[in-house]
Amino acid sequence: MNTFQHGGGVARASRRLGLDASAILDFSASINPLGMPEAVLEAARGSLTQAVHYPEIDGASLRGALADFHGISPDHILPGSGSTELIYLLPRVLRPRRALLVTPAFSEYERSLKQGETAVDYFPLRPEDGFRLDPARLLGRLEADTELVVLANPGNPTGATIEPAALEAIADGLANRGVLLVDEAFIDFDPQLSVIDRVPSHSNLYVLRSLTKFYAIPGLRAGYLAGPARGVARLAAARPPWSLSSPALAAALAALGEEGYRQQTLALIPELRRQLSDGLESLGLTVFPGAANYLLAQIPLGMRDAASLAARLEEQGVLIRCCANFPPLDERYIRLAVRSEFENRRLLVLLDDALHGH
Structure with missing residues (x-):
């Protein structure tokens, strides 16, 4: 365990690909797909005067x-x-x-x-x-x-x-x-x-x-x-x-005051997580049950390894997390954030192509 890497490399990927950061679809960092609550954004903006x-x-x-x-x-x-x-x-x-x-x-x-x-x-x-x-x-x-x-x-x-x-x-x-x-x-x-x-x-x-x-x-x-x-x-x-x-x-x-946002998140994430899990399993991956806004999946032998898969998807503006530097995991494991239904479906299409060569 001597490699310190993290997800969320949107700035690096946008520079390398010559794309605006908004064009990068980041499944490597597990952030609430509802985005920042409006009241939180306004509070941060308002504080700038101080x-x-x-x-x-x-x-x-x-x-x-x-x-x-x-x-x-x-x-x-x-x-x-x-x-x-x-x-x-x-x-x-x-x-x-x-x-x-x-x-x-x-x-x-x-x-x-x-x-x-x-x-x-x-x-x-x-x-x-x-x-x-x-x-x-x-x-x-x-x-x-x-x-x-x-x-x-x-x-x-x-x-x-x-x-x-x-x-x-x-x-x-x-x-x-x-x-x-x-x-x-x-x-x-x-x-x-x-x-x-x-x-x-x-x-x-x-x-x-x-x-x-x-x-x-x-x-x-x-x-x-x-x-x-x-x-x-x-x-x-x-x-x-x-x-x-x-x-x-x-x-x-x-x-801390965003009770409605909390309840909306707790109602939404389990369904999005289930949809993504079902889609990953339909592609032949083994998906481990989880309670957060991400899923760990194992790629079967005979398919691309995690690093190769991550590199292929990054060329298409999509980031995933290779888990080879999470011992005892190896190059067969990936972590994927749970994002919106549309974004999850796009990921599944790209994964299908990368894993099965359609």
């Missing part, structure tokens, strides 16, 4: 709003410039000697741990098991000096989910020896699985959240962390000031 001033030094207004939104004390919340800032902050401050990383996983977990000189072990989930996590088996893999377990719910790129009771069992199994970090970047697409409301009951449970995927604002960089009050205070003291820009703060605050 750009002559420094933004809040610590994002205090967002911290309070998030605490109200989740029904927990502000002492348990730390906003950040996207959850990635906090992925790097936590190991730098807590300095765990050894970490167990559940894979396949977002590559920045490993990168942040190694930058903090944390030894990293891996707990690979298997496709033949549907990428299901067994808490007892995970706890049995802990070394004597393991002080951190990192996992995502839903998993990225798998989309597989973990029940809250299983996560609490892991936190309890780590009590008095280590910390559990749960990345809930995509949990808004299946909110009943969140453990953020359990944070006050555990002294070693940290939860990462992102506002960028669900509310379609990845360019504004807004996220947050929830954890034990003492740990959050340590993290806050170590973070640079003015982490969040005024537009990011305004957009994040406006997003």
